[in-house]
Amino acid sequence: MNLFDTHAHVNFNAFKDDGEEVLRRCFEAGMSVVNVGSQYSTSKRAIEYAHKFANFSKVQPSDEGSTFEGGIYAAIGIHPVHLKKGSFTHIDPEELTEQEITTTGETFDYVKYLELARDEKVVAIGEVGLDYHHFEENDDVDFLKNLQKETLLKFIQLANVVKKPVMIHCWDGYDDLLEILTNFPVAKKGIIHSFIGSYKTANKFIALGYKLGLNGIITYGDGYDRLIKEIDLKNIVLETDCPYLTPRPLEKGTRNEPLFVSHVAQKIADVKNISLEDVAKVTSQNAKEILGL
Numbered sequence: 345m346n347l348f349d350t351h352a353h354v355n356f357n358a359f360k361d362d363g364e365e366v367l368r369r370c371f372e373a374g375m376s377v378v379n380v381g382s383q384y385s386t387s388k389r390a391i392e393y394a395h396k397f398a399n400f401s402k403v404q405p406s407d408e409g410s411t412f413e414g415g416i417y418a419a420i421g422i423h424p425v426h427l428k429k430g431s432f433t434h435i436d437p438e439e440l441t442e443q444e445i446t447t448t449g450e451t452f453d454y455v456k457y458l459e460l461a462r463d464e465k466v467v468a469i470g471e472v473g474l475d476y477h478h479f480e481e482n483d484d485v486d487f488l489k490n491l492q493k494e495t496l497l498k499f500i501q502l503a504n505v506v507k508k509p510v511m512i513h514c515w516d517g518y519d520d521l522l523e524i525l526t527n528f529p530v531a532k533k534g535i536i537h538s539f540i541g542s543y544k545t546a547n548k549f550i551a552l553g554y555k556l557g558l559n560g561i562i563t564y565g566d567g568y569d570r571l572i573k574e575i576d577l578k579n580i581v582l583e584t585d586c587p588y589l590t591p592r593p594l595e596k597g598t599r600n601e602p603l604f605v606s607h608v609a610q611k612i613a614d615v616k617n618i619s620l621e622d623v624a625k626v627t628s629q630n631a632k633e634i635l636g637l
């Protein structure tokens with residue numbers, strides 16, 4: 345079974361001691377993983393990991409007749425919260441764990457990001473997008489919203505220059521995002537990562553050609569069962585967003601890793617009443633298609 349984790353952060357500090365080991369485990373299981381950058385340093389590290397594993401790409405012997413090639417890939421971008429310098433407390437939805445996140449206040453540098461974007465192992469531009477959820481009391485909200493929108497537009501332009509899809513982060517901003525993606529289309533479309541909207545909102549993104557990334561959030565209860573039922577499997581890709589959002593039934597506080605994407609696949613199989621193998625096969629195919637692999 346070849347699972348595809350389209351959104352992981354093994355390039356983050358939570359894996360600084362054993363990141364390579366974690367990716368090797370995925371690789372040996374025939375998995376594919378996209379490590380996603382949230383700023384320049386983590387984007388670079390995502391590319392470094394992808395190159396480290398570049399020579400390992402092969403068809404897994406356990407999958408007779410399969411032509412799927414496992415691989416480690418990268419996405420590069422600036423997460424919208426990193427446009428502001430400071431720190432904030434991040435509380436995982438329903439996970440009830442708190443993390444203090446320090447942000448750098450990075451500004452978009454076209455030349456630097458163009459160089460990263462052109463790397464052959466970079467399969468998407470992201471994560472980029474809108475985050476209206478983490479504003480704090482003294483924030484100039486209008487200024488920050490505009491900064492996020494302007495930066496997203498610059499990354500959309502970059503994606504179109506290098507002809508790659510986008511990996512979108514969006515929290516509390518789906519209306520603005522839909523407007524932007526409609527008025528400034530990305531030629532290769534992309535993934536709406538960690539989708540937590542309604543199935544009606546989901547359908548609007550699907551109509552634009554986007555895939556929805558589902559992760560551990562869907563295992564925290566039945567809140568997303570309706571969405572899973574209403575959305576055709578061909579529009580879904582799997583992700584972990586590790587080290588965050590550890591899926592159930594794993595214990596709260598366990599560090600999430602790409603291998604645990606199987607629990608997300610299992611939840612979709614249960615709700616849709618189809619086999620785990622079918623979920624793995626179709627979502628991996630979707631990932632390959634949207635990421636141009």
Ligand SMILES: [Zn+2]
Nearest residue numbers: 351380471585
């Ligand atoms: Zn992420």
